[in-house]
Amino acid sequence: ETVRSARHFADGTLKIAAELARAAKLLTVGAGHSSTGFVTFREMAPAAMCHKMNLSPRPLCIETSHAPDARDLLWENVPKTATQTELRQGIASLGVLFLALAWTCAIQACFALSSLSTLEALGVSWAGRFQKGTYGYELLTSVVPIGLLSGLLAVLPFFLQFISTRYEGVKTQSAVQSLVLSRYFAIQMVNVYLLVTNGSLVAAMDEIVK
Numbered sequence: 001e002t003v004r005s006a007r008h009f010a011d012g013t014l015k016i017a018a019e020l021a022r023a024a025k026l027l028t029v030g031a032g033h034s035s036t037g038f039v040t041f042r043e044m045a046p047a048a049m050c051h052k053m054n055l056s057p058r059p060l061c062i063e064t065s066h067a068p069d070a071r072d073l074l075w076e077n078v079p080k081t082a083t084q085t086e087l088r089q090g091i092a093s094l095g096v097l098f099l100a101l102a103w104t105c106a107i108q109a110c111f112a113l114s115s116l117s118t119l120e121a122l123g124v125s126w127a128g129r130f131q132k133g134t135y136g137y138e139l140l141t142s143v144v145p146i147g148l149l150s151g152l153l154a155v156l157p158f159f160l161q162f163i164s165t166r167y168e169g170v171k172t173q174s175a176v177q178s179l180v181l182s183r184y185f186a187i188q189m190v191n192v193y194l195l196v197t198n199g200s201l202v203a204a205m206d207e208i209v210k
Contacts, residue, residue: 035081035082035083036078036079036080036081036082036171038067050064051064051065051066063082068172068174072172072173072174073171073172073173074165074170074171074172074173074176077165077169077170077171078171080169080171084169085168085169085170085171088167088168088169089168089170089179092163092164092167092168093183095163096160096183096186096187099187100186100187100190101190103187103190103191103194104194106149106152107149107191107194107195110145110148110149110152111145113144113145113148114144114145114148149191153187153188153191156184156187157180157184160179160180160183160184161176161180164176164179164180
């Protein structure tokens with residue numbers, strides 16, 4: 001009994017290690033075979049029948065759908081497996097969630113880079129020209145951080161699109177745009193909430209100090 005239990009434990013450990021290795025391969029280099037295929041029908045009735053009928057006794061083994069327009073396909077991502085795409089989408093979604101939660105750091109960085117004390121600490125030679133109360137100082141502390149944050153938000157959609165097409169392996173342009181829109185909208189809402197909250201807190205503190 002002890003030998004049999006040890007053998008079962010070893011087999012279970014090997015299976016877990018194999019699954020972990022497979023998941024690591026899907027997250028990094030990807031799989032070496034495709035799970036996507038296209039079938040062309042000459043008539044509508046056989047196409048409708050195949051779309052609705054049970055193609056395999058195993059559930060979720062084969063999934064059928066109407067083919068998208070050829071112009072909408074990202075052909076370099078078509079050979080990638082559905083498991084790889086779904087797994088990488090989950091990892092990317094977690095990364096975007098972490099980015100949204102840590103977005104306050106990006107806001108603070110934009111305001112810190114436009115601070116006179118930060119510029120002086122970095123050794124910027126022209127930082128001494130901006131004295132408090134001057135027009136240049138007001139421009140530096142009020143307009144520049146908003147410009148930096150707006151530039152960061154302008155670059156963000158291209159970064160999200162790069163993740164969807166190059167890492168996740170999304171197979172259609174419409175699906176890529178849908179992912180980018182939903183994720184960018186979430187980050188925008190977090191950005192607006194943080195700016196309004198920070199502005200309200202700063203104003204309240206100023207009133208308390210006065």
